[in-house]
Amino acid sequence: MPPVPDLTPVNDGFPDPRQAMDEPNGLLAVGGDLSPARLISAYRQGIFPWFNEGDPIIWWAPTPRAVFFPDKVKPSRSLIKLAKKYPWRVSVNQAFDQVISHCAAPRANEPDTWINSQMIEAYQSLHRIGKAHSVEIWLNEKLVGGLYGVCVGKVFCGESMFHTVSGASKLAFWQASRLFSHCGIELIDAQLENSHLMSLGAELMDREAFLESLEQWRDDELNPQIWQARWLEFQESPYN
Known part of the structure; x- marks a missing residue:
């Protein structure tokens, strides 16, 4: 080697x-x-x-790359049912530090975490300069799910997601995909294939095709207001 x-x-x-x-x-x-x-x-x-x-x-x-096209992300029937069950709220960049801390916490089937203190500090620094972002799900004023990642032009590079209430990370991903689709993000890079990502509808793209897509969209500019810290309208139906 x-x-x-x-x-x-x-x-x-x-x-x-x-x-x-x-x-x-x-x-x-x-x-x-x-x-x-x-x-x-x-x-x-x-x-x-x-x-x-x-x-x-x-x-x-790596190759292949697990990716999503935001306008193709569709919630399952069970997720739509969950969305209507409780008074969820959704926000963007309201609790980045909390989201990454939750993502870094050990999980029942994964006692070790790759999101160590060095990584947390690095992505917090990226967030402070407007390059890393989070989408959050709330229930009864409590943060119960979310995701974070890095935006490069019109490509969102997802890093991790979490939930403390079952299904809340899937809700965060659905709501984030809706936001991305409306605001012009063309591709979500989910990095490595796993069963959870595939269940959400991830597609596999070989390295060359992924790099070509990245090169096509990485210099495109989004409206900076997409990342303004704010509350969003929570979508209960895929047809809203």
Whole structure:
């Protein structure tokens, strides 16, 4: 196996993501830092960090990529039923720090978390400069679900989601997709395939097609008001 490129202070640039390894799938480089400039550069090239506490930073560009097209995201019948069951509320960028903290919390079937303190601080920094965003679901004034990610032009790179009430993360994803569709976001990058994402309707896109789409949309500008911290109208029906 060829050596993995090391991002030292002297080597600030990333290798071409097309050079990522087949095994492990998508391994591209190690080292570097999680500064806003490096993270933005990574996402613009279809690269993301993923590593465990105590390990060096590891950068990935896997294939295939799990993606969603916002205007094709449709809620299941059970999710529509849940949406009508309680007085949910939805917001954008009202509780970013809380969302990422919830996402970082260990889960019953996953005692370890890859969202360590270093990652939390890095994405909080991105949020403060308007590059990372959250969508939240509330019930009885309590935050019960949400997601966060990084926006690159008209591509939203989803990082993680959580729920403390069953189904609330799915509601957050549905409401976020509705917002994205209305505001011009063309693609949601969900990174790695898993059963949960596929159940939500994720599609698989090979690396080359994904990078071509990213290159097409990453320099497009959105209306900055999309990310204004605010409450949104909660959608109970896919036909609203």
